[in-house]
């Protein structure tokens with residue numbers, strides 16, 4: 001029996017059920033194990049020694065390390081670039097919707113006029129920075145919680161719109177008709193991809209997960225996360241990256257924005273898939289050498305306050 005741990009948000013359940021269905025189709029016996037909260041899990045080893053990071057992923061990672069579950073399913077964009085010791089990303093599933101969406105309330109006139117005023121909700125500093133760069137006069141508001149809570153909050157507030165990952169809304173079938181894709185906004189590294197992690201030494205589960213691995217998605221998200229790792233590491237950051245593969249080539253774009261959106265760096269790469277490894281790292285070094293290092297220092301200082 002393969003035990004898949006899942007948190008109880010609708011998106012987490014959807015993702016865990018996808019992995020369950022795929023494993024079941026391959027003849028495995030699978031059960032879902034609800035993981036309540038960090039407080040419920042007793043562990044002898046202190047967290048800082050395990051090296052678990054990642055606000056959305058650590059509860060499941062701890063359950064994996066404690067042997068309470070065999071598989072943890074995560075939104076790959078929530079997974080720190082530095083994995084806890086003893087765990088592996090055994091399968092990176094084929095990517096779903098990648099882009100960010102604007103959920104609005106019927107009117108989007110404020111999008112066409114750069115001098116317009118509007119109230120836009122998002123707690124992501126990546127989305128804030130890119131938005132302010134394009135619409136410097138708009139007012140941004142914090143909006144936290146799971147997808148359903150955020151949609152409810154948007155409806156109850158006097159805001160014009162809020163920004164969501166397309167994957168989060170479309171997978172659980174709650175994308176409102178009043179929404180549009182932000183084709184100009186570069187997504188978070190690994191947005192729209194799902195990863196199934198397990199213990200490094202659990203060869204039976206690694207073998208079971210191997211057929212779920214999607215090579216092109218893995219190549220692209222590895223470079224996106226490499227870009228993030230070289231620039232800053234695992235914190236939430238105004239760092240975006242997106243890569244896709246077409247006709248044997250990988251097209252990569254990565255950007256870094258200052259928190260207020262006034263300065264931004266963009267770099268693009270086009271490489272043969274066979275030479276993709278290191279593209280994200282290389283792109284990050286270019287941005288650092290062109291003045292991005294000063295922006296990164298500002299972000300670090302702001303996060304220490």
Ligand SMILES: NCc1[nH]cc(CCC(=O)O)c1CC(=O)O
Pocket residue numbers: 075076077078163164165167168190191192193
């Ligand atoms: N930050 C939380 C989070 N982690 C993954 C998703 C959506 C699914 C995905 O991008 O894979 C979301 C919600 C959002 O950003 O709106």
